Amino acid sequence: MTGYDSGLMNPTTPSNGALLSVFEQHYAELVRYIARRTGSMEDARGLAHDTWLRIAERAPDPDAALADPRAYLFTVSHNVAMNHLRRGNWLQGYLAEREQIDGAAPAQAPDVAESAMYRQAVASVEAALAGLPARVRDTYLAHGLHGEKQVDIAARLGLSIDTVKRDIAQATRGIEQALHQWRHTSDKDKTAAARTGRRRSLAALLGVFAVGVTGTAVWQHLQRESMRFQATLATLRGRMLQRSLPDGSELTLDAQSRLDVDYTAARRLTRLHEGAAFFAVQRDETRPFVVQALGVEVTVLGTRFGVEIDGGRGVIVQVESGRVRVDAGGHSAELGAGQSLRISEAGQVLTRVARPAAWRQGELEFDAVPLADALARVARYAPAALRATPAAARLPISGKVRVAEANGWLASLPSVLPVRVERQPDGSIDIAHR
Template sequence: MSAQLSSSPLLKAFQDSYQELVRFIARRTGSPHEARELAHDTWVRLAERAQARDDTTADPAPPEAAVRAYVYTVAENLAIDHLRRRQRSAERFSPAPVDLDTGLTTGHDHHSTRDVADGVAHRQALDAVDAALRALPPRSRDIFLADRLDGACHAELARRHGVSIKTVEREVMRALDSVEAALHRWRGDVAPARTGRRRALSALLGLGGLSVGSAALWQAWRQWMPGYSATLATAIGRIQAQALPDGSCLTLDAASRAEVQYFATRRTVRLLAGSAFFDVARDEARPFIVSALGHEITVLGTRFEVALQDGGVRVAVESGQVRVRSASGDARVLGAGDRAFIDTALQLSAAQPAANAVTSAVAPWRDGWLDFHHQPLGEVVERLARYSPRPLRVAPEAAQLPVFGRVRIAEAGTWLRLLPNSLPVRVREDDGTERALVIERRPIS
């Protein structure tokens, strides 16, 4: 890079805000992959401007805010041009409107006709789905439709039907199994045994699927089935940042697991283990819902952490607002700096601001730190175990000793070995094959 380019305030502003700029473009285009390509195009435009203008002159430097605004304006214009080209391409290749009764195209375009047999076949597939749902017990059908069409939370459905959240989840899975079996019968094959990973039902309809059928039925199908689905998991000692299709980002802590599904009217994440930090792109048409142990956290656009801790769920908000609803129905709205905990008795604590600067950071594990504020030693060691290559154990008599301080994750082993300097414990290596570190109460001499 020439000295002229390297000194350009435009390119410096681009470099300083690259990650944020990519998220900005992704929210405009709906595609993180396209966002990175458009960000590269933005750099090219800025570099061309830097070369065309002699930035080494003695002109006063423009305000930093103005430079940043110009960078974002260039990026937004490129995103708009990209969306226009994509729209024109879609219109060029989109099929003509279809008469649902005849299966033929309407209007005066006689050069494009619909395959009638294809239309009839897919209407039969929808009839098979409808029949499968009608054959379900009323409670199963009502729960499934409320879950998929209305986006009702599982806690609300459990209260409505007087059952547990686990029962609601089983009823939804039961309905999905029934629909999948019906589609396999329609195709003339046998539904495979479940292997823990459900096949996308839209794939059973063939390429194009219901998109060539009734617009109303296709919209209903989009409500039922996710347009995007992923299962994310991290190993011990590993942290993973995952970009999502809407420009949001999910960061998983070590030894954590989550399931992500995007529907037409909502975005959902189910936290199954560990902790996760969410940077959510605002979309008023599709709220972002995180469920954990039957509790739900709902947002439009914000940054927050959800963690499974001591049998409960902890929520901490870095910016924006979230609504926390426990499985028992209690609800709180948390703002920036607020924290809440739902315990094993389903009790939701009141919104609490951070106590001090040490504990104010949200999800400090992203930067390689763990903060503990008078937490039981058992919880602390359980947390450290996510990063330890060897097992860690705490003797019951030492599990409730309070711990206060900050631990650097990379030096957690050293911190544990120095723990006897601050607590009445001793650390020893187990004689077993696992070579676990055992923390136990120091005997009184």
């Protein structure tokens, strides 16, 4: 490289380049400023990273000159911090209100909270059906499940139509009572409860709950599907995503990452296809939480941990709290808080890690990794491609990089490695061995 170019990572917007340069100069001060407002140094690092992303994505405006870039920077960070606090206050109020209104698990999203309640409802209905007289139960099943006409049921069982109707009504009352007991609703509340969307939805699903005592495949299918939740989540370059899952677990997805979520009544499964994700898992002993990535399987009940597919197509598992079991290549290992395991074709390496999934706070750590892998990691946030020649790609590099200061890290590479760094007209960056 012939000289340091402060626009390496953002060549198209001169004003943005100046702002990002100011950001790098005042990073430590900015983090302290945000921490004083949020009361959390960890949140402050993450919000400082959000500030950097907001500036980096700022629309180009060559005619807009900033008289005081530092003041503008701190104004942006103040707005980011205040939005964070407002979201937190709103969420706490919303969850408290929902918990008070209907007792739903407070961390569940309203549109999927019904699914998490079905399993308990199913158990209540099964118990109610099992307690019915055999003839009443069989009559209700024949009509409700198999769709047999009441007149045909009466002829087959040698009963009057009125008796068949009474049996069906008795079964219906027993099931409704079981559901009201499950929902803890009094007789006074039943009319109002019947009008709510959630209870109507639940009643619609359980309209064929009578199959419970038959042990049929239909009922088993309903049990499984009532707990089913599927989604595909993906992020773009420079973008992160935070999402609440139906069981109350929290997911943070790194930039340029993709995963599938597949919840069933038996287990909670996520498949990480690329990038990195951090999971804060709600404990559920009946349904383990499983993450799969490139043949590696991580199983937990309740913990906080990160999983990452690195540039060399290895898998890194880092545990912040609790314990996880990692299965790969026929071998199993248990990790505790502060431990990191890297699984690759070369084998498995267990180390200690002070800050698991530090990318959540906009920091990347490399420990003797090929330069190609480090560039691939940084490239998730870069607006243009980062390339290395084969000779340069193999060079090992270690250290810590703040995403917001990637310009400086790229510029410093010639001082720690025998390489030269050149920016191309399209904004991409080439690194070659010298």
